[in-house]
Amino acid sequence: MRTKKTVVLGATSKPEKYAFKAITMLVDKGHSVVAIGQNAGEVAGIKIQTKAIPLKNIETVTLYLNPLRQKDYYNYIVEAQPKRVIFNPGTENPEFYQLLQLNNIKVEVACTLVLLTTNQF
16 A cells, blocks of 8 residues: 555644544554644654644645634645645635645545545545
């Protein structure tokens, strides 16, 4: 299986949060993960970056940030040219969908955990 390099935006080291669960499941399934969040920490051996680090060869960006907090990352994500961006429940953002689609980036409104569980990731 080819691993998909995935950026988890809104990463956290709090086990009760969905971003934490997503990182854990991605790692368990053998995906390469870049975690970016507000606070430093570590999840499943992945260090959480607190700054927007340069990104290359990104398959997927999965969002765990509300639409207001996403604005700071619009250009960052578009410049990384991922194949798709997953908007998890609570992150839906029609303004950002349009920008991504204009840049030929696939928009997926879905739950990363469900996609992974059902092997649709």
